[in-house]
Amino acid sequence: xxxxxELPIGRAQENNTATPEQRQAxxxxxxxxxxxxxxxxxxxxxxxxxxxxKPDAAQNPAPxxxxxxxxxxxxxxxxxxxGILGQDLFGESFNEVEEKVIPxxxxxxxxxxxGPYDSKVDITRCHLLFISSSEEKNLKPILAQVKDxxxxxxADTAGFIETGGMINxxxxxNKVRWEINLTPVRRAGLRLDSQLIRNAVRVVEIxxxxxxxTSQGPAHHYSKDNRxxxxxxxxxx
Amino acid sequence: xxxxxxxxxxxxxxLFLIAVLIVESESNGNVPSEEDISMFALxxxxxxxxxxxSASRTQGQDxxxxxxxxxxxxxxxxxxxxxxxxxxxxRMVPGLYVARSDGNKWNVSxxxxxxxxxxxxxxxxxxxxxxxPMFAGVTWESFDVMxxxxxxxxxIRGPGATLWGANAVNGIVNIITKNARNTQGGLLSGGAGTxxxxxxxxxxxxxxxxxxxxxxxxxxxxxxxxxxxxVAPWTDDRGIGQTGFRIDRKMEDDQTFTLQxxxxxxxxxxxxxxxxxxxxxxxxxxxxxxxxxxxxxxHWKKQLSDTSGxxxxxxxxxxxxxxxxxxxxxxxxxxILDYDFQHDFCLVDGHKFVxxxxxxxxxxxxxxxxxxxxxxxNTTLHTYSGFIQDTIEVLPDLNVILGTKLELNDHTxxxxxxxxxxxxxxxxxxxxxxxxxxxxxxxxxxNYNGNFILTVxxxxxxYRIINNTRMQSEKILAxxxxxxxxxxDAFSLDIxxxxxxxxxxxxxxxxxxxxxxxxxxxxxxxxxxxxxANWQLSTSWKLLTxxxxxxxxxxxxxxxxxxxxPEHQFQVRSYLDITANLELNSxxxxxxxxxxxxxSDYTRLDVGLTWRPTNRLELSLWGQNLLDSQHPEYTPDxxxxxxxxxxxxxxxxxxxxxx
Numbered sequence: 001x002x003x004x005x006e007l008p009i010g011r012a013q014e015n016n017t018a019t020p021e022q023r024q025a026x027x028x029x030x031x032x033x034x035x036x037x038x039x040x041x042x043x044x045x046x047x048x049x050x051x052x053x054k055p056d057a058a059q060n061p062a063p064x065x066x067x068x069x070x071x072x073x074x075x076x077x078x079x080x081x082x083g084i085l086g087q088d089l090f091g092e093s094f095n096e097v098e099e100k101v102i103p104x105x106x107x108x109x110x111x112x113x114x115g116p117y118d119s120k121v122d123i124t125r126c127h128l129l130f131i132s133s134s135e136e137k138n139l140k141p142i143l144a145q146v147k148d149x150x151x152x153x154x155a156d157t158a159g160f161i162e163t164g165g166m167i168n169x170x171x172x173x174n175k176v177r178w179e180i181n182l183t184p185v186r187r188a189g190l191r192l193d194s195q196l197i198r199n200a201v202r203v204v205e206i207x208x209x210x211x212x213x214t215s216q217g218p219a220h221h222y223s224k225d226n227r228x229x230x231x232x233x234x235x236x237x
Numbered sequence: 238x239x240x241x242x243x244x245x246x247x248x249x250x251x252l253f254l255i256a257v258l259i260v261e262s263e264s265n266g267n268v269p270s271e272e273d274i275s276m277f278a279l280x281x282x283x284x285x286x287x288x289x290x291s292a293s294r295t296q297g298q299d300x301x302x303x304x305x306x307x308x309x310x311x312x313x314x315x316x317x318x319x320x321x322x323x324x325x326x327x328r329m330v331p332g333l334y335v336a337r338s339d340g341n342k343w344n345v346s347x348x349x350x351x352x353x354x355x356x357x358x359x360x361x362x363x364x365x366x367x368x369x370p371m372f373a374g375v376t377w378e379s380f381d382v383m384x385x386x387x388x389x390x391x392x393i394r395g396p397g398a399t400l401w402g403a404n405a406v407n408g409i410v411n412i413i414t415k416n417a418r419n420t421q422g423g424l425l426s427g428g429a430g431t432x433x434x435x436x437x438x439x440x441x442x443x444x445x446x447x448x449x450x451x452x453x454x455x456x457x458x459x460x461x462x463x464x465x466x467x468v469a470p471w472t473d474d475r476g477i478g479q480t481g482f483r484i485d486r487k488m489e490d491d492q493t494f495t496l497q498x499x500x501x502x503x504x505x506x507x508x509x510x511x512x513x514x515x516x517x518x519x520x521x522x523x524x525x526x527x528x529x530x531x532x533x534x535x536h537w538k539k540q541l542s543d544t545s546g547x548x549x550x551x552x553x554x555x556x557x558x559x560x561x562x563x564x565x566x567x568x569x570x571x572x573i574l575d576y577d578f579q580h581d582f583c584l585v586d587g588h589k590f591v592x593x594x595x596x597x598x599x600x601x602x603x604x605x606x607x608x609x610x611x612x613x614x615n616t617t618l619h620t621y622s623g624f625i626q627d628t629i630e631v632l633p634d635l636n637v638i639l640g641t642k643l644e645l646n647d648h649t650x651x652x653x654x655x656x657x658x659x660x661x662x663x664x665x666x667x668x669x670x671x672x673x674x675x676x677x678x679x680x681x682x683x684n685y686n687g688n689f690i691l692t693v694x695x696x697x698x699x700y701r702i703i704n705n706t707r708m709q710s711e712k713i714l715a716x717x718x719x720x721x722x723x724x725x726d727a728f729s730l731d732i733x734x735x736x737x738x739x740x741x742x743x744x745x746x747x748x749x750x751x752x753x754x755x756x757x758x759x760x761x762x763x764x765x766x767x768x769x770a771n772w773q774l775s776t777s778w779k780l781l782t783x784x785x786x787x788x789x790x791x792x793x794x795x796x797x798x799x800x801x802x803p804e805h806q807f808q809v810r811s812y813l814d815i816t817a818n819l820e821l822n823s824x825x826x827x828x829x830x831x832x833x834x835x836x837s838d839y840t841r842l843d844v845g846l847t848w849r850p851t852n853r854l855e856l857s858l859w860g861q862n863l864l865d866s867q868h869p870e871y872t873p874d875x876x877x878x879x880x881x882x883x884x885x886x887x888x889x890x891x892x893x894x895x896x
Binding site for chain 1: 275276277279281282284285286287422776777814816817818852853895
């Protein structure tokens with residue numbers, strides 16, 4: 001109603017004073033919608049196999065007993081899972097769709113909040129892993145852990161795709177946009193819908209480095225030592 | 238007996254609401270209807286068009302570049318504070334002083350002259366005033382709101398009368414609740430503890446059509462008595478139940494409508510002395526008073542263009558206080574009808590005008606007892622007001638604001654309350670502002686019509702305070718200077734300094750050996766510094782600090798008033814996220830001694846642990862006032878001198894569930 005926040009100008013209205021917190025909340029509401037859309041525009045290899053288990057490509061193949069446990073967990077055949085690693089800035093954004101069936105996939109959406117990165121926690125138990133900006137320093141070990149697993153990695157951290165991530169959310173003129181690195185997407189056996197690629201601000205294929213190189217030096221060394229192939233560059237809205 | 242019945246009554250309200258809501262949610266079912274289409278159901282191209290914030294909406298400047306001493310309590314602050322009542326929430330505001338004189342009486346003041354019914358600060362919720370023109374103050378004990386539904390609380394210290402009208406002398410508290418669009422779905426919360434004995438609340442929000450949203454809520458809470466002391470054993474606990482609704486409709490053509498209303502019923506345990514001047518036999522009265530009220534308000538707003546808009550608001554607010562006494566009863570009934578219209582526009586480049594007119598009608602009726610008599614016992618007052626203000630962009634980074642309020646009231650006639658403000662924002666990380674403003678506090682009905690018989694405790698001698706129909710307005714001329722800096726994203730500092738000059742302050746002078754009469758014999762000045770600093774140490778840890786320094790010098794009347802507010806106050810609040818779903822929140826408040834009431838300095842520590850096992854469930858455990866088993870915070874005013882209460886350490890647990 002009448003709000004004092006606008007004292008200098010007049011007794012203005014409620015929606016005229018967006019605090020940085022409100023702005024952030026809205027930004028993450030939109031980002032939640034994007035993650036929800038990405039699930040529908042990506043295809044996972046196990047969906048075709050119809051087994052619900054992870055393919056053998058996983059870096060550390062789990063013993064059979066553990067595998068069964070996973071079957072009953074988040075990767076159940078009729079569920080699809082978004083994992084959130086690090087600080088959860090989504091607040092109540094997922095409330096509306098969490099634990100509900102996504103009509104186009106006929107699968108129930110499960111949200112797993114892993115909390116801060118801990119190498120002992122198995123973060124491969126999800127289809128889409130959102131890595132919060134709070135984990136910027138741990139990006140390398142995190143990506144190493146999910147490398148080869150059929151997991152769509154998404155973040156909103158500068159340099160994410162250069163570090164080996166798949167989709168990075170960026171802000172362009174107050175709108176949320178994304179950039180894609182196709183190399184890890186292919187390696188993980190995922191397929192992205194053409195709509196996702198067509199509408200991306202930037203689609204790149206960054207050649208992978210050997211494990212040795214990955215383990216040293218900051219991310220920007222990649223572009224220095226390896227040629228970055230830009231497939232297409234699209235402007236903002 | 239009364240108390241038991243009331244408790245039961247409150248629960249019945251809650252149970253009824255739960256029943257209504259269950260029916261409601263069942264009828265909605267899980268069948269997705271077309272109206273349920275949300276952002277999640279939009280095609281990708283449309284999602285891509287959603288803006289985080291549309292630039293045209295941000296016509297105003299943000300808090301950082303406001304030329305006033307402003308502080309904002311957000312929903313996050315509320316959640317992370319552990320406070321469970323509106324008055325307690327205001328502890329977080331540097332420059333304000335919150336002290337309890339017993340379990341159900343809060344003294345909330347801004348920049349000094351503290352008293353239970355604080356006459357110098359306006360408090361309003363969604364544009365509806367909570368300041369009573371009858372006794373000039375807020376009945377904090379029965380002023381409630383669903384805490385989860387608060388969008389934010391904006392607090393301006395210093396005069397704000399040019400926009401908000403008389404009595405905004407030392408401050409304004411503006412409570413803004415969420416749009417019903419933002420409270421969709423169900424919320425159930427409850428808890429229990431040693432001091433916060435029990436509380437429960439339920440809210441449900443839904444859609445009436447594509448553009449119309451609603452919510453209904455109900456809540457009930459009980460507070461334990463404190464360590465009471467006084468002329469007889471007594472209790473100071475309270476129980477309060479409240480229910481209400483809000484409907485918001487947004488039309489395509491930038492028109493919005495809001496309709497909202499509340500009903501509450503509170504039981505306040507209390508004690509008073511009743512004496513007659515002739516006998517002075519001083520019987521002690523221990524009773525449960527009942528505060529009851531309802532209100533309804535409508536608000537319409539239309540954006541005419543990017544730079545202009547109009548809004549109109551109307552509300553009716555009814556309050557009743559009933560005090561059963563051994564022989565008779567005291568009762569006061571107030572009705573306030575208020576109209577308010579406002580228009581803002583940009584006539585020439587560099588000038589933003591806002592003007593408005595308002596009318597308020599206040600009806601008051603009392604059932605008098607000898608100890609407390611309003612004559613006449615039936616009064617209607619009218620207030621007509623208008624204001625105009627121009628914001629001039631002198632340079633791109635320099636704004637000057639000139640404006641005044643003009644008011645006509647039945648008691649003091651014509652009042653003018655102008656202000657001049659200037660703000661310089663060389664860049665987005667620095668702001669310097671200054672202001673000169675004048676405001677008045679118009680006499681209340683207590684000054685004009687009220688006659689009180691009080692008792693001097695030491696001598697058991699009764700004396701009276703009688704009305705004065707020649708009472709004038711109290712006046713303030715305030716000079717303020719403030720500076721804000723944001724040297725890094727993670728750190729911000731806000732400093733406000735002020736010099737207040739008061740004239741014709743309310744006082745009471747002796748007219749015969751047992752009689753005092755209200756008059757305007759006090760004057761003086763106050764100055765001080767208020768500092769707020771926020772520091773985001775990491776993504777998971779935030780520190781908020783505040784410091785308040787206040788110095789007053791008054792002459793004439795009761796000069797001890799200058800010493801009834803702490804000279805120094807200090808606070809540190811810490812918001813720490815241990816993991817993504819575990820929070821440790823704590824707050825330390827230091828209050829300097831209050832010489833006028835013989836209160837020593839004390840420190841309050843609150844610590845709370847909050848765990849969210851899922852996104853829809855929140856469990857929290859709070860310890861409050863952890864540093865001592867009990868302490869006095871404030872000595873009761875002479876009007877409530879029968880006894881007070883020392884505030885005790887408390888522990889409570891709470892559960893919140895979204896459905």
